[in-house]
Amino acid sequence: MEGEIMGKKRFGISIDEGLADKLDKLSKALSTDRSAIVEDAIRGVIAEHSHYLYEHECKGIMILVYSEGKGCSVFVRQLIEDFKDIIQFSSHYHTGNNCTEVFFIAGNSLRIRDLHSEAKKRKDISVRYLPISEIR
Known part of the structure; x- marks a missing residue:
């Protein structure tokens, strides 16, 4: 399901089941949702790799x-x-x-x-x- 909600863009991803389970456990331990963790991870990857673009x-x-x-x-x-x-x-x-x-x-x-x-x-x-x- 794609679309934009309050400045956010929704899209679906597929990940390994074991990784999804770890993500669920981490989100529970941090009292946050999966989206926040994934967004933070993506932000980190972009910061770490974006300098390769030029x-x-x-x-x-x-x-x-x-x-x-x-x-x-x-x-x-x-x-x-x-x-x-x-x-x-x-x-x-x-x-x-x-x-x-x-x-x-x-x-x-x-x-x-x-x-x-x-x-x-x-x-x-x-x-x-x-x-x-x-x-x-």
Whole structure:
């Protein structure tokens, strides 16, 4: 059902049943509705990715989390090699059975987008990119 209600646009989405159950539990725990949580999530994704829409120089932090022993470390080492032109430094941490790789990145936004896209190809690696804005 599509339409606009009080400055809001309604549309339907389909998500995994398990994810929908988690969304329902979270909305109950936060005493809010699913729409508010989804809207907040979308707002975050747009803020995190909108700078990829136009070419510019930027910097940020990319965090990769993955389980040890699934070939991910070889994949991540290859990412570091392939994108050494924009990865200024990386730091590796062990947190329980997971590895956490933190990259400080600076360079062309389209090149950073390529790194982000390449890292997300592995479904067993969680990837977050946090752009850093200049303080004026």
